[in-house]
Amino acid sequence: xxxxxxxxxxxxxxxxxxxxxxxxxxxxxxxxxxxxxxxxxxxxxxxxxxxxxxxxxxxxxxxxxxxxxxxxxxxxxxxxxxxxxxxxxxxxxxxxxxxxxxxxxxxxxx
Amino acid sequence: xxxxxxxxxxxxxxxxxxxxxxxxxxxxxxxxxxxxxxxxxxxxxxxxxxxxxxxxxxxxxxxxxxxxxxxxxxxxxxxxxxxxxxxxxxxxxxxxxxxxxxxxxxxxxxxxxxx
Numbered sequence: 001x002x003x004x005x006x007x008x009x010x011x012x013x014x015x016x017x018x019x020x021x022x023x024x025x026x027x028x029x030x031x032x033x034x035x036x037x038x039x040x041x042x043x044x045x046x047x048x049x050x051x052x053x054x055x056x057x058x059x060x061x062x063x064x065x066x067x068x069x070x071x072x073x074x075x076x077x078x079x080x081x082x083x084x085x086x087x088x089x090x091x092x093x094x095x096x097x098x099x100x101x102x103x104x105x106x107x108x109x110x
Numbered sequence: 111x112x113x114x115x116x117x118x119x120x121x122x123x124x125x126x127x128x129x130x131x132x133x134x135x136x137x138x139x140x141x142x143x144x145x146x147x148x149x150x151x152x153x154x155x156x157x158x159x160x161x162x163x164x165x166x167x168x169x170x171x172x173x174x175x176x177x178x179x180x181x182x183x184x185x186x187x188x189x190x191x192x193x194x195x196x197x198x199x200x201x202x203x204x205x206x207x208x209x210x211x212x213x214x215x216x217x218x219x220x221x222x223x224x225x
Contacts, residue, residue: 006152031212042114042201042216043153050212088152092212096141096160096205100153 003027006089006101013079014109021104022073023089029099031092032065032072037103038085046087047074081110112136114217116202122223123192131187131220135204142185143214144177145201153201159185192224 006023013019023032031050035043047058049065049072056063062075072091076083086105090098115134123129135142144156155169159179170176174192179185189196199221203214 033213035216040218042203042218045213045215048213090214096212097143097155097158097166098212098214099155100145102152 004089004091004099004101006104008104009102010105010107012107012109015079015081017079019076019079019083019106020073021087021089021106022071023091023101024071025091025099026070027093028069029072029091029093030069032063033090033092033098034061034063034072034074035088035090036085037088043088076106079106079108081108084108114202114204114215116200116217116220118220119218120221120223122225125194125224126191128188128190129192129222131189131200131222133185133187133202133204133217135183135185135202136206136215138182139204139206139215140182141205141207141211141214142179143203143205144185144187145203146171147199147201147219149198156187156200189222192222194224197222197224 004023033048034046037043047063052069053067054065060077086103088103089101117132140161142159145153157177158166174190177187199219201219203216205214
């Protein structure tokens with residue numbers, strides 16, 4: 001079946017730094033979604049991407065749908081302590097089901 | 111409006127017992143999904159309901175797992191004869207139809223511990 005490779009697995013960065021994470025797949029996806037999960041809570045949708053090449057921002061977050069439709073990245077600018085958590089990418093091929101990456105754990109040093 | 115709700119938030123059960131987990135989707139959402147998330151891991155798809163169509167059960171790990179949904183509302187995930195390996199957070203998500211139908215919104219999850 002379809003699988004997503006998400007990297008890095010974890011990051012430990014200084015407050016104020018920019019962060020970048022990405023997901024790649026051997027299969028084409030038609031939708032990319034990025035979620036953030038805080039401890040003890042469900043994932044919260046951050047950004048949804050629907051077209052190849054699309055670049056979308058949500059505050060300090062920017063995500064892009066790769067031209068090949070096999071990858072997506074998420075950037076966080078000027079990180080702050082509340083950015084800590086686990087970030088998941090999710091891709092949709094055909095139909096409504098999503099495939100999730102394994103997550104990127106973000107830790108921020110204040 | 112109200113988001114996806116799940117109950118109980120925590121469940122501790124003895125090995126071999128049956129458990130029922132409940133999900134209330136966002137009102138008007140026709141699609142409902144169940145996922146399992148083991149500690150420190152990603153989301154594992156279990157089952158998907160879309161309107162009155164037959165559910166997609168392709169992710170259920172064994173016949174001990176089953177789920178039902180009443181119309182376009184509440185869903186119940188049942189695990190029979192629980193095993194320690196079933197310990198995980200069970201997440202429910204719902205989505206609407208139309209242009210944003212691929213955006214799934216999650217509940218807070220039920221943390222299941224099998225002792």
